[in-house]
Amino acid sequence: MNLRRLKYFVKIVDIGSLTQAAQVLFIAQPALSQQLATLEAEVGQQLLVRTQRGVTPTEAGKALYRHAQIILRQCDQAMSDMAAASQGLSGQVSVGMAPGTAATTLALPLLRRVRARHPGVLLYLNENYGTTLSELIMNGRMDLAVLYGDKAIHGLKFLPLVKEELYLVGPDSEPRPGENIRLEDLRDVQLLLPRPYNIVRKLVNEAFVRAGMTPRVVAEVESAITLTAAIADGLGSTILPASMARGFVASGHAWQSRIVEPVIEAPLALCQSDHLPLSEPAQAVREILLELVDDLLVGGGTGLSVADAPVLLTTP
Template sequence: MDTRRLYSFIKIIDAGSITRAADILHIAQPALSQQLSALEAQFGQQLVIRSKRGVAPTDAGRALYRHAQLILRQMDLAQAAVAVSGRAPAGGVSVGLAPYSLGAALALPLLKSVRERYPDILLHINENFGGVISEAIMTGRMDMAFIYGAGPLRGVQFEPLRTEDLFLIGAPGGAAPPGEGDVSLEELKDVPLLLPSRIHTIRQVVDAALQQASLRPNVVGEVESALTLVNAVAADLGATVLPWSAARAILDVRSLSVRRIVNPVIQVKLSLVTSDNQPLSEPALAVHDLFLEHITAFDGSPDEE
């Protein structure tokens, strides 16, 4: 198997066009077409459907695309392992973090500790939604991630680490309801809420809890950007719902009303996920262990502030 053909095949699928892929790879289009034909002959399957608009993978093509990514990822790991054998861990490690999670509080400490202990590891931190991150791990484009949920999901191994309560957070005397201490779920029905969209776990959990109580959330804005959420809550445009760990990482909680939601308590689960199909590289294992150290040391209780 010529791995160059696999790399070219991935580029063809990503570009959706042999012509565009040839431009990206800086090779002649006829030569790239020959590589594709050679792959189809080798596997005895049509891998793409050609049309005037470009190319699209067949079922066989999608299967090869997934495996080609894993194969090339393993080749990169093998080359990195051989290059640094006998030395401190080195190479690239990709870590995914769910937005509005404990990951927001752990990102900088993790980056700092990797720089101090393993200066030859290049840490790549990607904040994205769980579904996107899980797919990246399954295809070998990401080593590990800290996301909401506890599985199961085919191709991904979940390591449940924390369960966190959700808090209502807003400007006192404004979007947040009056009073101190815990706030009941019933009181949320009149609060203008700034929440992520429905593909986010926090939104799904809040919606499910309110629906079970026959209540309708008063969502006044769907915000995916942490910076926008910070500014919107500070401007009293609405209150939000977050775990305490995420709230204190991105918001000035000392100037805000922070009240645990009760009757019932609403919780989210967080897990460290890795691929179920391929082992972690040596540098990824080192980062994995550092991540666990930080999670264990983290105190998620607002009472300790």
């Protein structure tokens, strides 16, 4: 296949309009349509369907779109690696950080260290939910991500980094139960939790099931801002990893209690593709990330006490 036609095809799908894609690509629409027709002839499949709102990919088009993104990205990596071989590391590296996790502690130090060591590397930091970040990595649109999760998923591999214990976070309008609270004492607590696909919600559900209980979820909230306001308003409590719980308490109007009997731990991991190789710049950024985990999270560089610090997992 012609790489230029693949680039045109990806741009058309991204924009959803032949006319607008032609404008962005600075080519005439008839010429773009001809390039698309040639590509469809090469693959022997109809790739796009015209609708009143523009164009949408067929099932074959969706499959080609996924592969085209990976192919074009690898071509860009090859060009960057060749340039890096003679001029030092350069190129783009994308790293995802799950919000409300210990990962956010790494963002600024990562930016500083990458700029100091590899000024030719353009670092893109994306703070987003773990499900979104993992999908971007599977699609070849992101290099690395630090997020909760450690179970094998097709297309992804996880390197365990640290574990964070879960805490009950409640409003100041209600009495704090103490430093610790037993899981069985959460039976009647009104909880504000994320949707079931969220890793923290899964951990909470699994712990309750093992205890023969069902969490009393009064609302499902994904927004940290809304959750903070709801707790401050006394609408319920929530369950969060240690790093995020501390943030809620620091913002005021909330307290935290460590959940025990049993302790529930959220595994933070470095996620990457299990089949797409990292570029040389991405490998260098990965090494810096692992250094920072040891320096800041495990070594206590963030000022965490030994009791609060996440526990280092054994690296396979």
